[in-house]
Amino acid sequence: MTRIGQSWFDDAAGPLVRPYAVTRGRTMGAGHDLDMLTLVVTVSPAPRLQHVETEYAEIVQLCGTAQSVAEVSAHLNLPLAVTKILVGDLIAEGMLNFRVPASSDSYNDIAGIGDLNILQAVLDGIRKL
Template sequence: MKHDDTSWFDEDAPLLRPYAVTRGRTVGAGHELDMLTLVVCAPRAPRLRRTEPEYTDIMRLCQVPQSVAEVSAVLHLPLAVTKILVGDLIGEGYLDFRAPMQTDIGPNDVNLLRAVLDGIRRL
């Protein structure tokens, strides 16, 4: 029986583990970032000195406002990793951020739930 040494390799798998991208860090630089936090390049951001491609990709994407979740999805990175990288760029003055707006509507608001259900039914 012939054994194929490449049978274990998954071409869709990332080549680097997420902890390698963040250098083992599991928490960010002190910014509480939500997945809905909007980030955009700072108007007078210094020239990017980081050489890691993830930081360059984030800066390219954030020429227009993006949510942290959008950045995560486009770059195919876990949300936790994206929060750490975005937090680094915020801390160094490359990105500006705005937390999502808080509303008085909670997840148990019956009127909101009815409106969502009505919208789904119309689809």
């Protein structure tokens, strides 16, 4: 039992608000299938923010320049799943524009078989070190 005025948690305990509280219990976003590499940027001029939670305002401010969802997650120190939901909410409201990353199929179209051989040779060289 803790004494009056004594903290009952330490810095290693992490945040006291669980991620599902930030998303109000939701585990799915507003219908956008966001990848961690999806780029998001604030719409200019930005409409009035509908949410009072500070995370939404921080995302809008941070995305003044294009950021990936993973970068937003890292800057806010939130789990990626939570960040995807919050970003999806802002996209649905028209606050953010987004661009999905190229699919892995288009990477294969860009990188010819010769490029894959070069990458394999580099990997083999690294393993020999």
